[in-house]
Amino acid sequence: MSFYDKLKFDANGLIPAIIQEAKSGRVLMLAWMNRASLEKTIATGKSLESTIKTGKTHFWSRSRQKFWMKGESSGHTQTVKDVAFDCDGDTVLIQVEQVGAACHEGYQSCFFRSIQDGGTNFKITEAQLETPEQIYGKK
């Protein structure tokens, strides 16, 4: 049975994808995939067309309504190491090798802030590796 048959895409045809750095275990980001972006993300497979064997993560942007490859403008691509899916089939967990900062704000992880004082405050928990200007250039 194909694993696609185990998946439940939502009413918009999307499924959340948790992206985790394979070596460190750091959770880098969560983004949304449609079936096309998931197929394009998967690296190898006899039954898949060679044109979709990229091995890099691809997503669907809900805000821009646009297909995108992680790193297409920043160069901070993610090479896929493993694709797991959960018991309910409504989330995927992808292990990657991350080039540079995963976060568009220049942090290794998008989850660079943690709450303090029961939610009344928060703190930044990791160093900023680059500024957005260094990643994307001045706008």
Added chain:
Amino acid sequence: MSFYDKLKFDANGLIPAIIQEAKSGRVLMLAWMNRASLEKTIATGKSLESTIKTGKTHFWSRSRQKFWMKGESSGHTQTVKDVAFDCDGDTVLIQVEQVGAACHEGYQSCFFRSIQDGGTNFKITEAQLETPEQIYGKK
């Protein structure tokens, strides 16, 4: 500024919460929270009422339309160690100490299956710690 002001709940008032085991880094599950379940999940805080200081994860079940505490029937609770949120404010990442199996199917993680052969097949990647009957009793 409260971290709640940084969060974007979706049209249904929900936000996805990634649950990660603090010690091992294993991603255990993804579930959805509304503001009430997030408040109830947060352990300490001077400005929060003492009645909501549980320090255990609480969620909103979309399928059952019901507030629930993880472990309420299985005993497999999650004690919160850290609550992080992402750059876009639309996902939270919660570090926990997990009692027993996180998955209702008896696996440590709900992500106990990974794809093989480019998505045409999949395999189970971890041992089943308990059967559902052992966790919940015979139905």
